[in-house]
Amino acid sequence: MQLSAEALADTALIEVVRISALPAKRGAPYPGTTVAHWAGSEVADALALIGKLPGSGQHRCGFSPGRSIRAYETSLELVLFEAAFCFSCHEVRMHGPAVPPAPARQFFDADAPQARTLLALFRAEVPGRPTG
Template identity: 80%
Template sequence: MQLPAEAVAATALIEVVRISALPTRRDAPYPGTTVAHWAGSEDAAALTLIESLPGSGQHRCGFSPGWSVRAYEDSLGHCHVG
């Protein structure tokens, strides 16, 4: 999966979310309960793993993931949703 290099470089915290519903808008993050926070070496390892996942042109009808990650910068004011 290709991640924006600037987002990876700026990530200071990853929030792991158990998705509870579909987003209310196309540009909104998936709603859900935060179940973990990863920082430091944990967020670096998670981003490395995510980047190693293969991309795919294949789309699945009705696909709904169960988990989401939200990556935050040092200021925690800007979120990159994945």
């Protein structure tokens, strides 16, 4: 999967969101419950894992993402990008200032070991559980 060099270099915190609906308008944050915050080595590990997701062809499910990540820069005020993952249709949709238009919609192999590991990380995050 392609992530911009800016996103890789500038991300200081990742917020993991359990998505409850699609956004009301294009470019708006995906609504849902924040279930975790990843910082330090968790950010580097997550971005490396996402960057290694192998590509795939499009599968049709209607795009029903279950989780998204929001990547924040150092001041924690600016969201660099949000990426919503649908493991049914193997699609990720991204938006934000660190996302060029071309890779805003990508497809990944949801059966690849990297995707299974990412999904396991998402599922391990439970609302109300202390994060850190």
